[in-house]
Amino acid sequence: MIPAIDYIRILPELVLSVFGIIVMMIDPLIPEQGSKKPLGMIAIVGILAGLAATACQTGFYGNAFYNTIRVDTFSVFFHVVVLLIALVVSLTSLEYLEVQRIRSGEYYALVLFATVGMMLMSSAVELVLIFIALEISSISTYILAGMRRRAAESAEASLKYFLLGSFATAFFLYGVALVFGATGTTNVYGIARYLQTQSSLLVYLAVGLMFVGLGFKVASAPFHVWTPDVYEGSPAPVVAFMSTGPKAAAFAVLLRVLFATGAPGWFWMVWVSAALSMTLGNIGALVQQNVKRLLAYSSIAHAGYLLVAFAAARQVGISAAIFYAASYAAMNVGAFAVISHFASTGEKYVTLDDYAGLGRRSPMLAAILTIFLLSLIGIPVTGGFFAKFYVFSAALQSHLVGLTIIGVINSAIAAYYYLRVIVYMYMRDERGEISVARIPAGLGIGLAISLIATIYLGVLPGRVLDYAMQSAQDLMK
Amino acid sequence: MKFINDNILSIVVFLPLAGAILLAFFPRRDRDIRYFALAVSLLTLLASLHLPWYFVRGQSGFQFEADSQWISRPNIHYHLGIDGISLWLVVLTTFLMPLCVLISWKSIGDRVKEFFILMLILETAMIGVFVALDLFLFYFFWEATLIPMALIIGMYGHGRKIYAAVKFFLYTMIASVFMLAAIIWLYARTGSFDFVTIQNAIQNGQVAGFGQAALWLFLGFFVAFAVKVPLFPVHTWLPDAHVEAPTAGSVLLAGVLLKMGTYGLLRFNLGLFPEEARRNAPWIIALAIIGIIYGALVAMIQPNIKRLIAYTSVSHLGFVVLGIFSFTQLGVDGAVYQMLSHGVSTGALFMLLGMIYDRRHTYEITEYGGLATPMPVFATFFVFIMLSSVGLPLLNGFIGEFLVLSGAFQAKQLYGILAATGVIWSACYLLWMYQRVFYGNVTVPANNSLRDLDARERVSLWPLVIAALVMGVAPTLWLHSIDPAVSAALKQFSAITQAAAPATMHATQVISQVIGR
Numbered sequence: 001m002i003p004a005i006d007y008i009r010i011l012p013e014l015v016l017s018v019f020g021i022i023v024m025m026i027d028p029l030i031p032e033q034g035s036k037k038p039l040g041m042i043a044i045v046g047i048l049a050g051l052a053a054t055a056c057q058t059g060f061y062g063n064a065f066y067n068t069i070r071v072d073t074f075s076v077f078f079h080v081v082v083l084l085i086a087l088v089v090s091l092t093s094l095e096y097l098e099v100q101r102i103r104s105g106e107y108y109a110l111v112l113f114a115t116v117g118m119m120l121m122s123s124a125v126e127l128v129l130i131f132i133a134l135e136i137s138s139i140s141t142y143i144l145a146g147m148r149r150r151a152a153e154s155a156e157a158s159l160k161y162f163l164l165g166s167f168a169t170a171f172f173l174y175g176v177a178l179v180f181g182a183t184g185t186t187n188v189y190g191i192a193r194y195l196q197t198q199s200s201l202l203v204y205l206a207v208g209l210m211f212v213g214l215g216f217k218v219a220s221a222p223f224h225v226w227t228p229d230v231y232e233g234s235p236a237p238v239v240a241f242m243s244t245g246p247k248a249a250a251f252a253v254l255l256r257v258l259f260a261t262g263a264p265g266w267f268w269m270v271w272v273s274a275a276l277s278m279t280l281g282n283i284g285a286l287v288q289q290n291v292k293r294l295l296a297y298s299s300i301a302h303a304g305y306l307l308v309a310f311a312a313a314r315q316v317g318i319s320a321a322i323f324y325a326a327s328y329a330a331m332n333v334g335a336f337a338v339i340s341h342f343a344s345t346g347e348k349y350v351t352l353d354d355y356a357g358l359g360r361r362s363p364m365l366a367a368i369l370t371i372f373l374l375s376l377i378g379i380p381v382t383g384g385f386f387a388k389f390y391v392f393s394a395a396l397q398s399h400l401v402g403l404t405i406i407g408v409i410n411s412a413i414a415a416y417y418y419l420r421v422i423v424y425m426y427m428r429d430e431r432g433e434i435s436v437a438r439i440p441a442g443l444g445i446g447l448a449i450s451l452i453a454t455i456y457l458g459v460l461p462g463r464v465l466d467y468a469m470q471s472a473q474d475l476m477k
Numbered sequence: 478m479k480f481i482n483d484n485i486l487s488i489v490v491f492l493p494l495a496g497a498i499l500l501a502f503f504p505r506r507d508r509d510i511r512y513f514a515l516a517v518s519l520l521t522l523l524a525s526l527h528l529p530w531y532f533v534r535g536q537s538g539f540q541f542e543a544d545s546q547w548i549s550r551p552n553i554h555y556h557l558g559i560d561g562i563s564l565w566l567v568v569l570t571t572f573l574m575p576l577c578v579l580i581s582w583k584s585i586g587d588r589v590k591e592f593f594i595l596m597l598i599l600e601t602a603m604i605g606v607f608v609a610l611d612l613f614l615f616y617f618f619w620e621a622t623l624i625p626m627a628l629i630i631g632m633y634g635h636g637r638k639i640y641a642a643v644k645f646f647l648y649t650m651i652a653s654v655f656m657l658a659a660i661i662w663l664y665a666r667t668g669s670f671d672f673v674t675i676q677n678a679i680q681n682g683q684v685a686g687f688g689q690a691a692l693w694l695f696l697g698f699f700v701a702f703a704v705k706v707p708l709f710p711v712h713t714w715l716p717d718a719h720v721e722a723p724t725a726g727s728v729l730l731a732g733v734l735l736k737m738g739t740y741g742l743l744r745f746n747l748g749l750f751p752e753e754a755r756r757n758a759p760w761i762i763a764l765a766i767i768g769i770i771y772g773a774l775v776a777m778i779q780p781n782i783k784r785l786i787a788y789t790s791v792s793h794l795g796f797v798v799l800g801i802f803s804f805t806q807l808g809v810d811g812a813v814y815q816m817l818s819h820g821v822s823t824g825a826l827f828m829l830l831g832m833i834y835d836r837r838h839t840y841e842i843t844e845y846g847g848l849a850t851p852m853p854v855f856a857t858f859f860v861f862i863m864l865s866s867v868g869l870p871l872l873n874g875f876i877g878e879f880l881v882l883s884g885a886f887q888a889k890q891l892y893g894i895l896a897a898t899g900v901i902w903s904a905c906y907l908l909w910m911y912q913r914v915f916y917g918n919v920t921v922p923a924n925n926s927l928r929d930l931d932a933r934e935r936v937s938l939w940p941l942v943i944a945a946l947v948m949g950v951a952p953t954l955w956l957h958s959i960d961p962a963v964s965a966a967l968k969q970f971s972a973i974t975q976a977a978a979p980a981t982m983h984a985t986q987v988i989s990q991v992i993g994r
Contacts, residue, residue, distance in 0.1 A: 359632070363591065374624065380617040393551070393661055408658070412651050419646060427631040427639045462548045469550075 006064035009071045010123075011053040012079055013116050019046025020112035027105030036105050040094045040442075043108035047087045047115070054079045067187060068126035074322075074471035078122035078252045081326050082245055084449065085333050086115040089241045091446035092337040096237050099437075102147055111241065114140035118249035125260070127176040127186040130253055134172065134217070137249060138165050141242045145234040157233025164226045165216065172213025178206035191261040204265040210257055211269055217250035219243075220303040221276035228284070231296035232350075236340030239292060243299045243336065244329040251306060251325050258310065259318060260475055270311045271403060277304030278410040285417045289351050291339060294417060295332070298376060301414060302328050305391055308407050312394040318472035320390035323465055327375070327383030327457045334450030335372040338365050341443055355421060357430025365439065366425045368447055373418045375454050378411055383457030390465070485527050486541050486557040489567065490604050492521045493574075497597035500590065507589040511582055514593035518574040521600065525571040528564055534957045537561075537965030539610065539673075547614075553670055556611040561962030562743065562813050563607040565955055566736055569820045570603050572940070573732045577725035579937035580828050584724060584835050585633060592633060596725065599625040603733050607740060612660045613670040616653070619701075622734060623649055626726065634721040641714075641721035648714040652704040659697030662690060663749075676748055695753035698745050699761075705738030706798060708761075709768040712791050719787035720840070724831025727783070731790050732824035736816045739797045743809070747801065747966060758802045765802065766895045768795035773902030777909070783840040785910055786826050789866065792899055793819050799896055800881035808884020809963045810956060815877030817955065818948055822866040822874055825941040829859050832934050836927050842913050846920035851927045856915045858930070858938050863911055865945040867904045873948035 007014065023039050023046075030036060054076060063070050090111060097107060117137025124130045142165060146158025180186050182202035183194040195203065215223040231239045258266055281301030288294035306328070309321035342349055342358070342365070349355075359366040375382030378389075388411060395404045439447075457464060496517030503510055532540060539558030547555040559567060577596065585592045602625065605618030623646060631642030664670055666685055667678045678684050704711045715735075719727050747754050772791030779785040793815065800812030832855065833848075834840060849856040865872035868879075878900055886893035919925050930938070948955065 359591075360588065363588075379624065380620050389551075393665070396661065396665060408654055412654055415650055416647065419643065422628075423631060423639055423643060426628060427642065460548070462550065465550055 002065065005060060005062075006069075008060050009057065009062065009064035009069055010120075011056060012050045012083070013119050013123075015053045016046055016050045016112045016116045016119070019043065019049065020109045020116070022046075023109040023112065024106060027109070030105065032103070036097060036103060036107070037094055039105045039108045040090055040097075043090050043112055044087065046112055047083055047090060050115070050119075051080065051083050051087075054083065063125075067189075068129045069123050070125040071123055072471070072474040072477075073467065074252070074255075074475045075119075075123035077322060077326070077467060077471050078248060079119050081248050081329050082115055082118045082122070084453070085241065085245045085248070085329050086111055088333050088337060088446040088449050089237050089245075091442040091449075092240065092340055093237045094442035095440040096235065096340050096343075100148060100235065102149075102235070104147065107144070107147060110140045110144050113137075114144070114241070114245065118245050121249040122252040125188040125256065127179065127188065127257075130256075131169070131173055131176060134169060134250075134253070137246055138169060138217070141238070141246060144238045144241065145230060147235050147238060151233070153233035154235065155233075157230040160226055161230045161234075168213045168216030168223065170213075171209045171216075175206045175209030175211075175213065178202050178209065182206065188256050188260050191263075195262050195264070199264065203263060207258070207263045207266050208269060211254075211266060211273075214250050214254045214257070215273060218247050218254070218303045218306075219277075219300050220273050220307055221280045221300060222273070224277065224280065224300045224303075227300055228288075228293045228296040231299075232290060232292050236292070236336055236343050239295075240333045240336030240340065243295070244333050247299070247303065248325045248329055251321065254310070255318060255321065255475060259313070267311065267313075270307050271400075274304050274307035274311055275403060275406050277301060277307060278407055279304075282410045282413045282417075286413070288417070289353070291350055291352060291355065291421065294352075294421070295335060295339070298414065298418070299332065301410065302332075302376075304410070305388060305407060308395050308400070308403055309391045311400055311403060312391070312398040314394075314398060315469065315472045315476070316390075316394040316397055318475060319465065319468040320387075320394040322468040322471055323390055323457075323461070324387040326464060326468075327387040327454065330450050330453035330457060331372045331375040331382070331384055334447060334454060335369060335376065337443060337446050337450065338369040338372070341365060341437070341439070352421065352424050355424045356428035357425075359426035361430065368451060370422050370425070371451065372454065373421055375458065377415045377418045381455070381458045383454045383461070385458055386461040386465075387457070481527065482531065482541055483543055485524065486543055486559065486608050489521060489525045489528070489571065490557070490601055490608060492524060493517060493597040493600040493604075496520075497594045497601075500594050500597065503590060505590055507586075510590050510593055511578070514597065515575060515578045517597060518571070518578050518600070522571040522575055525568055525604075528559065529568060529958070532559075532561075532564055532958055534561075535961050537961045542610075544610075547611075551613075551664060551670070552668060553613045554611045555614065556671055557608045557614075558610045559608055560965075561958035561960070562966075563740065564958055565813070565817050566607045566733075566740060567604055569736070569817055570600065570607070570733050572944070573728060573820065573824050574600050576824070576828065576937045576940060577728050579933060580728065580831055581723065581725040582933060584831060588632065592629070595625040595629050596729075599629070599729065603729070603737070606737050610672045611670045612663065612672060612675070612745075615672075616657055616660055619653060619656075619737070620650075622737070626730065626734065629726040630718055630722045633723040633726065635723075636721050637717070638721045641717040644714045645718040648704050648711070649701075652711075653701040655697040656701035659694045662694060662697075672744075672748070679749060691750055691753050692757075695746060695750040695757065698741065698749075699757075702738040702741040702746065703764075705741070706735060706794050707738070707791065708798060709764045709771060709791070709795075712768065712772075715791065716784050716787045719790070719827075720781065720783045724827060724834065727787075727827040727831070728824045731787075731827055732820040735790060735794055736820060739794065739801065739812065739816055742798065743801050743812070743966070747804075754802070755804065758804070762799055762802050762892055765795045765798035766892065768792065769799070769896055769899035770902065773899055773906060777902070777906040780842055781840045782842055782845075782910065782914065783827075783830050783834075785842075785906065786823065786830065789903065789906070790819070790823060792903060793823070793866075796878055796881045796896065796899065799892065800877075800884055803881075803884040803888035803892065804967065805884040805887045806960075806964055806967060807880050807887065809967060810959055811877050811880025811882075811884055813959045813963065814952065814955060815874075815881055818865070818873035818877045818945070821941055821944050821948065822862055825858075825862040825938065825945070826866060828937060828941070829855070829862060832930065837923065842910065844921055845914045845924060847915070847917045848919075848924060848927070849915040850919055851925055852929045854929045854935070858935075858942065859915065860911060861942055862945065863907050865949065867907050868900055869949075871946075871949045873945045873952075875949060876952045 120133035142162040148154035182200040285297035375384035542558035602621035609615040627646040776788035800808040868874040
């Protein structure tokens with residue numbers, strides 16, 4: 001018999017699933033050519049309910065469902081991050097779908113289901129359940145990537161993402177199988193207990209395979225090749241979603257798999273991947289003309305910075321990683337929200353040249369995008385600064401001088417291409433008259449959320465960092 | 478009163494920012510925006526005058542301090558305070574700001590709102606740099622000056638503005654990464670970002686591994702400041718940034734931003750690493766002297782007036798660095814004084830250039846000639862300011878250069894001899910330029926019909942002219958508060974380095990002897 005309290009421990013997931021099903025059921029009732037905005041509203045209400053449910057969870061920390069679920073500060077933190085991402089994405093999508101004439105009601109349902117998967121990823125402590133959660137979130141995102149059905153590049157993005165993604169999850173599954181073979185359990189904390197006393201060569205292989213699978217999800221080099229193409233082809237709000245949500249969730253899983261289990265032998269793997277991601281991502285971004293591709297490469301680089309925190313290990317490293325995930329989510333979702341507004345019909349205005357003179361045509365949005373870009377560079381007063389600061393000081397405390405130097409040089413390179421976008425917006429003259437629509441309410445709220453989060457993390461990072469420290473402690477228990 | 482004294486620095490720092498935020502919600506009526514920006518900058522000036530008014534003279538150490546914890550991990554404090562050195566730099570900033578607003582009144586006609594928002598944000602950041610006593614907070618403001626300035630150059634400049642803006646940004650940004658690394662190293666070993674705490678820890682030898690790292694830390698700070706000053710090999714961003722920037726941008730760049738570099742050298746490189754400063758002084762002084770002479774020679778052959786004035790900054794700031802690294806009371810006093818007087822006279826020169834540019838849209842010397850005929854008032858203002866920049870006795874430039882040179886002679890005769898040639902050079906290039914632009918017959922017909930300065934332009938120049946005169950006649954007004962701060966900075970210094978300079982020679986005495994009071 002499952003105790004009732006267990007259901008509270010998956011309450012946010014339940015709430016979102018129910019709302020997802022409601023969206024699916026109401027969708028057929030809306031005429032073919034009608035606006036799908038009401039569905040979006042339902043999804044937003046669902047996400048807010050999910051946030052409330054997460055808030056309820058704080059009184060009920062503990063394990064559930066035969067120790068497959070674990071609610072602690074760590075899971076709550078990532079629940080909130082993922083839910084806020086979903087909220088901003090839904091708010092942005094309201095207008096985007098109208099403009100792009102995407103009339104699929106299941107869009108919102110898929111966003112909700114994907115969010116369920118990501119939340120489950122952060123609270124599951126059973127590798128098989130983690131795998132299922134990973135699949136829930138991945139499959140939903142595969143479909144979302146292909147939402148612009150009429151555009152060939154969207155279909156290409158979806159297919160590429162799907163094929164490579166399934167390939168990568170297979171690696172993860174192999175890893176799980178090997179762990180089970182070696183330790184006789186798939187529970188993260190069970191594995192930890194086993195590894196405290198014994199060791200096995202198989203575990204090394206298993207950790208490597210799982211890292212490959214998750215490395216794909218977080219787009220870290222050398223598993224990053226899919227990223228630019230998929231980001232370029234997918235609808236902009238979906239890119240906002242998949243460049244932050246699944247990434248944050250996959251990092252949560254990676255934290256559990258690498259640290260909570262006390263698995264051995266991953267240090268150099270992470271070190272090399274971090275150095276490669278930062279370098280390849282930033283060098284790749286230098287030459288991009290398409291803004292979405294540019295941000296795709298930048299997201300690879302940011303995965304690299306985050307992995308630096310992994311390599312730093314210990315509590316400071318974990319908390320730095322958690323903090324980085326949160327502030328990266330805030331600034332990247334915001335940047336893509338602005339881009340999805342600029343994209344206009346058929347995603348026409350996506351190259352840097354199209355951004356020329358935006359500071360004049362749309363001063364408000366240009367200013368907001370500038371703040372997000374400055375945060376991505378890591379300029380003070382923004383979350384991006386403290387994120388980088390914590391990561392690199394954690395790395396220095398762990399005596400990772402080489403990796404820190406690589407990271408700092410990369411940050412300097414990165415400044416150049418983010419700056420280029422700002423230069424185009426403010427200092428170049430526009431080519432033709434491209435009108436930018438007024439900011440709709442939904443987008444306005446979404447931008448406000450991510451802007452406030454970005455600035456808050458940059459001015460008063462103390463509380464979030466304390467919480468991240470607490471989460472790191474809970475994770476290791 | 479206690480409340481005001483405790484919070485005055487925060488008020489002065491954040492008043493412009495509050496104005497900028499309010500301005501963001503203004504409707505786009507350019508007139509209102511200009512008046513509002515002027516009001517905010519005047520209010521800030523007024524508030525900042527509280528500082529010299531209630532500043533306890535003759536006392537070393539920091540005053541008007543505010544210290545509270547900002548972030549617990551890492552241990553970052555919101556720690557502000559000023560001593561006699563930073564006091565006047567703050568006032569210089571708030572003093573130049575309303576004039577910059579006035580000078581941009583008509584020349585900025587496009588995207589007016591953004592311009593004044595950027596200017597006010599820049600003001601907050603600049604003042605913050607001078608009053609921050611927490612290294613992290615300092616870095617924070619330091620970086621924060623970068624973006625508004627780069628945007629001002631890139632959005633409102635002319636010619637190769639994008640190139641200039643990006644060059645400015647990258648130079649400063651990359652250089653300050655080294656400073657950040659040094660700051661983090663210090664934090665890792667002392668557990669504090671607080672300037673005073675770190676200084677004490679270093680003096681008492683409580684920092685583990687400081688001996689081996691000291692040189693690298695010194696260089697980390699030095700690179701960031703040297704780029705900003707700019708010292709000789711890393712000065713190449715300056716002519717570009719100055720020439721392409723709009724007038725107000727050039728004024729602030731020359732008047733305040735460059736001083737951030739010399740202020741940093743004085744406060745951090747001398748304050749934290751006296752031993753290393755002494756050891757590295759010879760080559761730094763060599764660079765400074767090269768800068769003085771090289772800057773002057775390059776200025777002489779410039780066909781573009783603004784570029785010429787830009788190179789004079791390289792030359793004049795060389796004097797400041799020379800004064801600082803002479804480690805003598807006179808030299809450092811003079812360096813601080815030279816910072817202020819360069820802010821006044823070069824700021825005024827750039828404003829004058831902006832006025833002529835508004836009329837003719839060119840800076841080429843060959844486009845002018847005989848300007849004194851159609852614009853007598855302009856020519857008078859120009860010659861006055863130019864003479865103050867050359868270093869005519871009884872004007873501000875003289876005092877600074879005189880003190881620096883006295884200090885340089887005390888430190889080593891060769892330094893003094895070489896640097897003194899810089900004074901001659903500056904007279905050469907400025908007077909020659911003046912002759913070509915203002916005297917003789919009007920060579921370009923378009924110049925015949927130029928109108929002279931109007932009331933707004935005169936109003937924006939008078940404060941600078943008066944300041945130049947008062948600073949030249951009564952330097953003790955300033956030196957009274959600069960002197961104790963400098964001697965405090967040098968005392969902890971000479972205890973370690975046993976500098977041979979006679980500690981009794983104070984600038985105030987020397988000046989009194991010279992002026993005969």
